[in-house]
Amino acid sequence: MTVIADRGGRIPPGPPVTAGLRLLLALGRDRLGMMTSAAAEYGDVARLPVGPKKLYFFNHPDHAKHVLADNHANYQKGIGLVHARRALGDGLLTSEGELWRKQRRVIQPAFQNRRLAQYAGAVGQEATRLVARLATRVDGPPVDVLDEMTRLTLGVLGRTLLDAELTGFHGVGESFAAVQDQAMFELETLNTVPTWIPLRRQRRFRRARQHLQEVVDVLAAERGQAVEGRDDVLSRLILSTRAEADPQLGRERLRDELVTLLLAGHETTASTLGWSLHLLDPATPEAA
Structure with a gap:
């Protein structure tokens, strides 16, 4: 900042x-x-x-x-987020001024108290799915807890905010992780590393951005014209971005908003749950 x-x-x-x-x-x-x-x-x-x-x-x-x-x-918002914009685009996190106010008006209704209370059922169902998955791996190899927490939180966010299943998209968690890693790197280094340097991180980021654009395109196509009268974030964003004079700009804005919303919404919760389980593990020194 x-x-x-x-x-x-x-x-x-x-x-x-x-x-x-x-x-x-x-x-x-x-x-x-x-x-x-x-x-x-x-x-x-x-x-x-x-x-x-x-x-x-x-x-x-x-x-x-x-x-x-x-x-x-x-x-x-400082210069760090300006540089992170290459990774996140002009989503709610990086935009400012009138664009930020416009985007916030579109998304805000999904976070009203009456809506949040309706999400409890989806959270419980996703947690039940997690328990069932873990039960099948009791005698198996070690479980990557962060992967499981990411799957849990993406499942909850997809069903609550988008009214869509995200778990069917292979590798979406890894793509979000690659975008977040690049955004943090550009924020922290203030763009002192030229983007043309073919670092493995940057190549991974470009593949992830392309993958997430494909996921957003599929979600928008599946929703199609069935957006009227629906109040989930995906439908509201589709209606908002369709108003753009340039269809390509609308497509990119839809991607930026969804990537930002889902990344900010699932990663922090998944990390918190992962660290909590780490601290609860009797083998962890901090748990003693």
């Missing part, structure tokens, strides 16, 4: 500017490890130089509340 008004104050601690390249490489190799090390060495607030730019790292929930809730008017 970018601070609108600088009121002064002390500069947070952090490594010297000469450490920028080392930090950039660390971000690419082990993002979590680099952030953990920064918190251990510099505390809950740190300044991290990345090329000509600086990242400010916050590692306490009070700081997140200060920026995102208590003083949100003092901050705006």
